[in-house]
Structure formats: structure tokens, C-alpha cells
Amino acid sequence: MITDSHCHLDRLDLSKSDNSLQVALDDAEAKGVSRFLCVCISEENRQAVLDIAATRENVFASVGVHPCDVTDSAVSVEALTQWSQAPKVVALGESGLDYFHSTEHVAQQKQSFINHFQVGQQQKLPVIVHTRNAKDDTLAIMRDHACREASGVLHCFTEDWDMAKAAMDMNFYISISGIVTFKNAEDIREVVRKMPLEYLLVETDSPYLAPIPYRGKPNMPAYVRDVAQFVADLKGLTLEALADITTNNFLRLFNRAQ
Ligand SMILES: [Zn+2]
Numbered sequence: 001m002i003t004d005s006h007c008h009l010d011r012l013d014l015s016k017s018d019n020s021l022q023v024a025l026d027d028a029e030a031k032g033v034s035r036f037l038c039v040c041i042s043e044e045n046r047q048a049v050l051d052i053a054a055t056r057e058n059v060f061a062s063v064g065v066h067p068c069d070v071t072d073s074a075v076s077v078e079a080l081t082q083w084s085q086a087p088k089v090v091a092l093g094e095s096g097l098d099y100f101h102s103t104e105h106v107a108q109q110k111q112s113f114i115n116h117f118q119v120g121q122q123q124k125l126p127v128i129v130h131t132r133n134a135k136d137d138t139l140a141i142m143r144d145h146a147c148r149e150a151s152g153v154l155h156c157f158t159e160d161w162d163m164a165k166a167a168m169d170m171n172f173y174i175s176i177s178g179i180v181t182f183k184n185a186e187d188i189r190e191v192v193r194k195m196p197l198e199y200l201l202v203e204t205d206s207p208y209l210a211p212i213p214y215r216g217k218p219n220m221p222a223y224v225r226d227v228a229q230f231v232a233d234l235k236g237l238t239l240e241a242l243a244d245i246t247t248n249n250f251l252r253l254f255n256r257a258q
């Protein structure tokens, strides 16, 4: 059984699935993908994410604000605490720092990221971390504010070995997306080959970043099977073994999904 550790089920392109999310999830199930973490990016889509999880046993939810959705004021600790009480919530985020898309609100991005960790520590919830062009600041905030027990994950990992190592030393997991299949992603493949299995997760980040052979098309949660197969080959494992290991890792990190 394969777990998609990061997808945006409220934003999928369902035109090839009878305009039905259930059809898309059934397609995934037919490929052996039977657990999903549907990730929140802002206050605006929070209820949609919670609604999708509420009606499906195998879909879990996060609550939080994506760094690209941070504007003049960071989401407060009080708001995050309240959001985290909803049923099926197993994580906070996605939060983090993204200086590639915007450097206009860096101070607010940092405060938002810190607030996610503060609530994570209080509520014993892991934090889903999005980081782009912000390696040093991301690691610095993780060092100062993350807690070991409820750590989190660097999702859609695109950084180098040094960052992976520093994160794993803080008990953070590394989630690999379809980017690992791209021709120019040798650095990510190198991280996958080197990293210990105990911190490995796989994801689609659907509807974004479809793996080869679907690159350029809308990504679907079913395609996490292709990511898992690719990662299994890099690790010299069967798909079944890789699926079991990454699912067990998922349940250890997001332990409310057990
Ligand atoms: Zn992200």
C-alpha cells in the first residue's frame, strides 16, 4: 500500500476523472495508493481540505498557511491552535520560506513559520515545511523553534545533501516528489541514494509537478506509484518494500493518522 504524503486534492484537474474527486481517488486505489495527506495552503482553502478529509477514511488533513500566501500579517498562534482542533488534522502547514516566489514579506514569512512550530510543539503536531531559495534561514528557524518529538518534513525536496543531512539530524523527514524523475535532478537522486530509509517519504504535490512520463500534464495522486517505483529503483528495493517503508514512516511522523 502506497501513501501520498502530500497532495492538494481540492485543486486537482478532474476533467479526465468525470469531474469527480472520488473517481480520481479510486484510480489511485486501483494503483495501490490508498492513503493521502491533503495539504492546506491558506485560510481560504482550509474548509475545503477539511471537508474532503471528513468524508473519507483514508484522507487526512493539515492546516496552515503556505509562505507564498503570507501577506501583511502572519497567521497567529491562536488561529493555528484553533484550526488544529478539527477532526482528521494530523499536521500543520504547509509553512516555511519561499524567497524564489516572493521576498516582499520575508519578515512575515519567518513569523508565520515560527508560529507553526510553536503550535506544533504545544499540540504535538509535525510541521510540513516548504522551502525554496531560503536554505540558511529555513534551517536556522528549524534549529531554534522545531521540537524533536513532533518534528516535521521537508516536502518536495529539491535541496542538496547538506540540507537533507542537517534536517535529518533534527529528526525531520525528507519527502521526494516527481521532480526526482526529471532529467536534470541528479542532485536529488544522489540525496535519495545516500539517505537512510527511515526518513524517506514519497508524495505527488498534485496537481503540480507530474513525474515522467506525465510531465507537463496535471499531476494526480495515482502517480505517486510512479514516484515510488522510481525511488525504489534508486534504492534497489521492490515497489512493495518501498511502499511499506514509506507508509510506516508516514504513520510514525503523522502519528494521528494511525
Ligand atoms: Zn510546497
Ligand SMILES: [Zn+2]
Pocket: 006, 008, 039, 094, 205
Ligand atoms: Zn504543496
